[in-house]
Amino acid sequence: MTKIDSSFGEGVRPTTTERAVSVKLSTTHGEFLAIGYLDHRRGDEQMVLVYGDIEQDGVLTRLHSECLTGDVFDSKHCECGSQLSAALDAIVKRGSGILIYLQGHEGRGIGLLAKLRAMKLQSEGMDTVEANIALGLPVDSRDYSVAAEILHDLGVRSVQLLSNNPRKSESLRSNGIGIESLVPLLIPPSAENRFYQWTKRDRLNHHLPHLDVIED
Numbered sequence: 001m002t003k004i005d006s007s008f009g010e011g012v013r014p015t016t017t018e019r020a021v022s023v024k025l026s027t028t029h030g031e032f033l034a035i036g037y038l039d040h041r042r043g044d045e046q047m048v049l050v051y052g053d054i055e056q057d058g059v060l061t062r063l064h065s066e067c068l069t070g071d072v073f074d075s076k077h078c079e080c081g082s083q084l085s086a087a088l089d090a091i092v093k094r095g096s097g098i099l100i101y102l103q104g105h106e107g108r109g110i111g112l113l114a115k116l117r118a119m120k121l122q123s124e125g126m127d128t129v130e131a132n133i134a135l136g137l138p139v140d141s142r143d144y145s146v147a148a149e150i151l152h153d154l155g156v157r158s159v160q161l162l163s164n165n166p167r168k169s170e171s172l173r174s175n176g177i178g179i180e181s182l183v184p185l186l187i188p189p190s191a192e193n194r195f196y197q198w199t200k201r202d203r204l205n206h207h208l209p210h211l212d213v214i215e216d
Helices: 068-072 080-094 112-123 128-134 145-153 166-174 194-204
Strands: 017-026 031-039 045-051 059-065 097-102 158-162 178-183
Touching (some): 059 080, 068 112, 080 097, 112 128, 158 166
Parallel strands (some): 059 097, 059 158
Antiparallel strands (some): 031 045
């Protein structure tokens, strides 16, 4: 039975995020409680999947940025779809956990069409950072404060964060969510996304130690 504490955590309290609906969602990974939120500040509709009893400290949690090409079409350009599947499997295996699927994060916040334009530049030799800069766009404009507001609404005080990205843990901490540990979510690189993962490690400071033994 999934249990939800609707009280807010101490410290930061949501002011712009409204819980709108909850419904059971059966997936190939397991049966989750899907909770929909409306971010009144940005107008984004956010979705959270909750599994099992989350009334505990250090609940396993994934903040997953939307990626249409990877999550839906299983693009080989990135490892996003594999990370999403692996995160859901890890939560079910643990017996409880939360996955927050963050709308408005497509292409690290630049949007779908801009991401496709950046991918075209990458196909011509640029890395993902160079491509965004060439388009006059920010390298990473994602904001994780809405995720913290959602966790406060769910009564979560601290998490074990499924992530390789230090910006996520820094944002949650600054918004009043404790980080008990970082749980790596390492996907073996393919020929198509190896350079992309190297760029995330070398230029975006993602913790990807499994790449250190892989040579071009």
